[in-house]
Amino acid sequence: xxxxxxITVNQFGIILFSFVxxxxxxxxxxxxxxxxxxxxxISVFPSTLTGLxxxxxxxLLSKRYPGLTIIQYSQKILGKWLGTxxxxxxxxxxxxxxxxxxxxHTFFIKALxxxxxxxxxxxxxxxxxxxxxxxxxxxxxxxxxxxxxPMKLIFLIPLLILxxxxxxxxxxxxxxxDGILPVLQGAILPGGAFMNQLFILGWLLPYLNxxxxxxxxxxxxxxxxxxxxxxxxxSAIMILGSLTGQLNYSYLSVMQYIGIEGSFERLEAIAVMIxxxxxxxxxxxxxxxxxxxxxxLFRIQNYRDLVAPITLLSLIGSAWVFKNGAELxxxxxxxxxxxxxxxxxxxxxLLLMIDTIKGKMxxxxx
Numbered sequence: 001x002x003x004x005x006x007i008t009v010n011q012f013g014i015i016l017f018s019f020v021x022x023x024x025x026x027x028x029x030x031x032x033x034x035x036x037x038x039x040x041x042i043s044v045f046p047s048t049l050t051g052l053x054x055x056x057x058x059x060l061l062s063k064r065y066p067g068l069t070i071i072q073y074s075q076k077i078l079g080k081w082l083g084t085x086x087x088x089x090x091x092x093x094x095x096x097x098x099x100x101x102x103x104x105h106t107f108f109i110k111a112l113x114x115x116x117x118x119x120x121x122x123x124x125x126x127x128x129x130x131x132x133x134x135x136x137x138x139x140x141x142x143x144x145x146x147x148x149x150p151m152k153l154i155f156l157i158p159l160l161i162l163x164x165x166x167x168x169x170x171x172x173x174x175x176x177x178d179g180i181l182p183v184l185q186g187a188i189l190p191g192g193a194f195m196n197q198l199f200i201l202g203w204l205l206p207y208l209n210x211x212x213x214x215x216x217x218x219x220x221x222x223x224x225x226x227x228x229x230x231x232x233x234x235s236a237i238m239i240l241g242s243l244t245g246q247l248n249y250s251y252l253s254v255m256q257y258i259g260i261e262g263s264f265e266r267l268e269a270i271a272v273m274i275x276x277x278x279x280x281x282x283x284x285x286x287x288x289x290x291x292x293x294x295x296x297l298f299r300i301q302n303y304r305d306l307v308a309p310i311t312l313l314s315l316i317g318s319a320w321v322f323k324n325g326a327e328l329x330x331x332x333x334x335x336x337x338x339x340x341x342x343x344x345x346x347x348x349x350l351l352l353m354i355d356t357i358k359g360k361m362x363x364x365x366x
Contacts, residue, residue: 006209009217011142015204016221018149019285020051020197021228022278023101025156026108026249026271028190028229029236031333033245036186038172040244041234043186048226050345051195055218057348058201064355066211070202070348071296077355086347087297093343094290095310098283099317100331102126105279106318107325108249113272123318126276130284131311134291135304138207141284148277155270160231162258167238190229192337196344198222203289248329287311 007015032040058070065073071090075083106122114122133141176183201218208214236250239257244250252271259267288303291310295303322328 005138005207007138007142007204007207009208009210009213011146012204012208012214013217013221014149015142015145015281015285016198016200016218017224017228018145018278018281019200020194020221020225022149022152022281023104023275024190024194024229025232025278026251026275027332028194028251029233029244030247030250031189032186032233033237033250034186034333035189035245036182037178037242037245038174038237039176039178039183040186040237041172041230042176042183044190044226044230044233045187046184047187047189047191047195047229048222049195050191050341051198051222051225053345053349054196054198055201055215055222057345057352058199058205059215059218061202061348061352061355062205062211062214067206069206069292069296070351071293074351077351077358084297087293090343091290091293091297094286094293095314095317096321098286098290098314099321100328101279101283101286102314102318103322104328105275105283107328108275109272111249111325112252112268120315120319123315126279126283127287127311127315127318129280130287131307133280133284134288134311135307137304138204138288141281141288144284145281148281152274152277156274159255159258159267159270160235163235163239163254166258167235168241169238171238171241172234189333189337192341192345193332194340195222195225196340199344199348200285200289202348203292204285248325287314 029040032043036043061070061073062068065076068076071087074086077083078086102123103119105126106119109122110117110119133144198218198221201214205211205214232251236244236254239254240247240250243253247253249271252268255267255271287307287310291303291306294300294306294310300306322331
């Protein structure tokens, strides 16, 4: 059975950090600056609230239903039919997420490194690697993430230090020049789409070997994500200024700019490495979650039987979901923040509220 697999507290924390932080580094500063302009760094503060909410909701639910994932306890809370419908919705959500992450990875690699290679090849190589990791189990995904995340940071930290020489704090002025509304608009995207991705706790908590430490580790992971995003966004604005909101991969432009200023050749190769390792971590965790969701909903004994067909279906999904980078960008800026807020924050919160009301009613009846 699946629950014999366990991950350590360190692996758990690093998976949470890597899942949220890994692929947003290059795209998020530009997306936030579209709305908040030079105040995008302030938007990072309110955006973390959805992350806190996700941690609180998921850990409370896991304490009430120890050893169960959200797919299993939603049937206990909502009843068999509604719980099954929610399970099907989450299967659809994770399938779409994997397809979108895969094609986003492929568009990025095509734009920067391999413009002539067919998109399907980029998607296929990533998905085969992720499928193998999922087949080996959550322990292997945990070990891979534990090894790869520090490696990404070893390359990234010197880059962040190099940016110090090129920053211009004047680019941050006027602070809150247009009032608080653009700051809140800038917080909607990371708050609705990324910080609350910590709701993956709903699937990963049964695999943690010390569940009593879950809350503390999750808070540490959120703090690390906050610091990371804050540094990336503020350094992008101080170097690129008003250009930040006009660039799809604004932090990539920061790296290229440092390369020109400091006569370093091809610093974007580091960006590609960080992106590829981040995509591997994110897609393999998502694929694992999708496989266990389907196996639990349809009572399939071993989720490993599903890995190969689902990986193949994800490849088809990635080829079908968006025609070009412009469609992907529109989805990320306009659709995903609200869809993410409903799926990752509101549905778990509703589950908690319904469970609490049912608990109170049962106690008043006895």
